Amino acid sequence: MRPFRVYDSMTRQVRRFAPIAPPRVGLYVCGLTPYAPAHIGHGRTFVVFDVVVRALRRWGYRVFYVQNVTNLDDKLIARAAAEEDDPLELAQRHFAGYLRSMDRLGVRSVNYYPFATDYVPEILAQVRELIDRKVAYVARDGSVYFEVAKFPRFGALSGQNVSALQPGARVEVDERKRSPEDFVIWKAATPGEPSWESPWGPGRPGWHIEDTAMTGRLLGARYDLHGAGLDLIFPHHEAEIAISESATGEVPMVNYWMHSGFVTMTGEKMSKSIGNVASLEESIDEYGAGVLRFYYLNAHYRSPVDFEPGKSLAEAREAYRRLAGPSDRIADLVERDGPERSGDPLPPELAAAADELVDRLDATLAEDFNTREAIALLFGWTRRVGEAGVALDHLNGEGLEAIAAPYDWGREVLGLFERAPATRSGAWATVVPLLLEARARARTRGDYAEADRIRDQLTAAGVRLEDRADGTRWEFADTG
Numbered sequence: 425m426r427p428f429r430v431y432d433s434m435t436r437q438v439r440r441f442a443p444i445a446p447p448r449v450g451l452y453v454c455g456l457t458p459y460a461p462a463h464i465g466h467g468r469t470f471v472v473f474d475v476v477v478r479a480l481r482r483w484g485y486r487v488f489y490v491q492n493v494t495n496l497d498d499k500l501i502a503r504a505a506a507e508e509d510d511p512l513e514l515a516q517r518h519f520a521g522y523l524r525s526m527d528r529l530g531v532r533s534v535n536y537y538p539f540a541t542d543y544v545p546e547i548l549a550q551v552r553e554l555i556d557r558k559v560a561y562v563a564r565d566g567s568v569y570f571e572v573a574k575f576p577r578f579g580a581l582s583g584q585n586v587s588a589l590q591p592g593a594r595v596e597v598d599e600r601k602r603s604p605e606d607f608v609i610w611k612a613a614t615p616g617e618p619s620w621e622s623p624w625g626p627g628r629p630g631w632h633i634e635d636t637a638m639t640g641r642l643l644g645a646r647y648d649l650h651g652a653g654l655d656l657i658f659p660h661h662e663a664e665i666a667i668s669e670s671a672t673g674e675v676p677m678v679n680y681w682m683h684s685g686f687v688t689m690t691g692e693k694m695s696k697s698i699g700n701v702a703s704l705e706e707s708i709d710e711y712g713a714g715v716l717r718f719y720y721l722n723a724h725y726r727s728p729v730d731f732e733p734g735k736s737l738a739e740a741r742e743a744y745r746r747l748a749g750p751s752d753r754i755a756d757l758v759e760r761d762g763p764e765r766s767g768d769p770l771p772p773e774l775a776a777a778a779d780e781l782v783d784r785l786d787a788t789l790a791e792d793f794n795t796r797e798a799i800a801l802l803f804g805w806t807r808r809v810g811e812a813g814v815a816l817d818h819l820n821g822e823g824l825e826a827i828a829a830p831y832d833w834g835r836e837v838l839g840l841f842e843r844a845p846a847t848r849s850g851a852w853a854t855v856v857p858l859l860l861e862a863r864a865r866a867r868t869r870g871d872y873a874e875a876d877r878i879r880d881q882l883t884a885a886g887v888r889l890e891d892r893a894d895g896t897r898w899e900f901a902d903t904g
């Protein structure tokens with residue numbers, strides 16, 4: 425197992441990682457509340473933790489990666505009511521779309537996606553435990569609240585001062601609560617909502633307790649690593665700590681906290697509730713998974729990333745194309761001639777440099793997952809390969825394999841350099857419009873045979889054309 429260090433949000437320090445029971449690592453990442461399609465911001469969080477898991481597995485750790493699905497909450501219920509749909513089915517549908525996007529993005533590292541509503545027995549057991557330990561109380565309507573005053577460490581992760589949260593203009597006074605900062609762990613049912621029987625009447629799980637019920641069941645009262653987007657630190661993760669540590673007496677609930685930075689949309693946090701979101705699925709359609717992963721990973725995972733529609737991903741596409749040039753060329757040559765192709769050997773100093781670089785890439789990631797620096801190193805390699813005057817086309821199979829080693833590392837750990845299925849990006853995005861112009865000119869001058877020939881050639885190459893009043897649109901026939 426390669427040692428590595430990670431910034432821990434709780435201690436605010438980069439710490440050497442020590443698993444509880446090596447080589448096993450229990451990882452929990454807060455997942456989606458699937459009440460709408462996933463956006464670009466979600467993609468970042470889940471690609472970041474995908475890279476963490478890819479790296480750990482490469483380094484010899486056995487990671488069990490759990491990511492929950494909040495398939496029932498207030499937003500889902502409200503959205504389902506507006507769409508005259510069942511909230512659980514709505515969640516199932518959006519979750520299926522999310523899984524498709526994750527698969528296309530190459531995020532396949534999650535071992536298990538538990539659904540909140542499958543953990544009601546575990547949730548009820550924790551609620552019971554918290555009431556017995558007198559840190560939770562039953563309100564008049566049958567809801568159960570966690571009493572924050574009974575957990576003095578509340579606020580330690582976020583550095584928030586809870587006593588500053590007094591009832592007033594900003595905090596709505598809720599008669600059912602003893603104190604405004606108390607949070608609900610079991611919600612009394614409203615007629616028409618999905619609900620479960622409980623000793624306190626019919627109800628459904630509060631949000632924070634679903635996580636702790638799942639981690640208690642799947643990872644134990646203490647586990648290694650908890651990840652999520654930065655926006656969940658307060659109050660969600662404070663609440664998780666308070667619930668779990670109060671219910672089990674095991675401290676700390678988790679040894680390391682990792683939080684990935686925001687994606688802002690021209691300066692403002694991207695959020696479904698604000699409405700300034702870019703669809704993840706559409707972005708993959710337009711640019712392809714490699715460009716998106718490059719865009720996310722070409723920033724430190726803790727830094728905020730600003731997304732400008734029509735600009736950020738277009739720039740990422742240009743940069744990624746430059747970076748991946750030799751990798752693509754090598755893949756083409758090996759695909760054409762096989763891995764045993766004959767040719768010149770690679771100069772030994774370049775082969776040695778490739779090996780050294782792979783070591784450096786691992787070392788770079790082992791220092792708080794610095795993917796930005798790793799990508800800078802890969803750019804350095806692309807430059808060096810270009811400057812060395814090595815004609816890739818003349819190298820033998822062994823030489824190509826050696827020169828590809830850093831890109832192979834990038835494929836395994838960062839998920840870059842995959843041979844992507846055809847998308848509207850790449851050379852196609854340049855070439856097809858040129859052919860469409862040529863076809864339009866042919867039609868203008870009445871040369872319909874030429875126009876049809878261009879259309880037939882494009883069709884044979886898998887490009888479907890649609891003539892409209894405002895011009896010709898195109899797409900790949902196999903992308904629906």
Ligand SMILES: [Zn+2]
Pocket residue numbers: 453454455635660
């Ligand atoms: Zn969570």
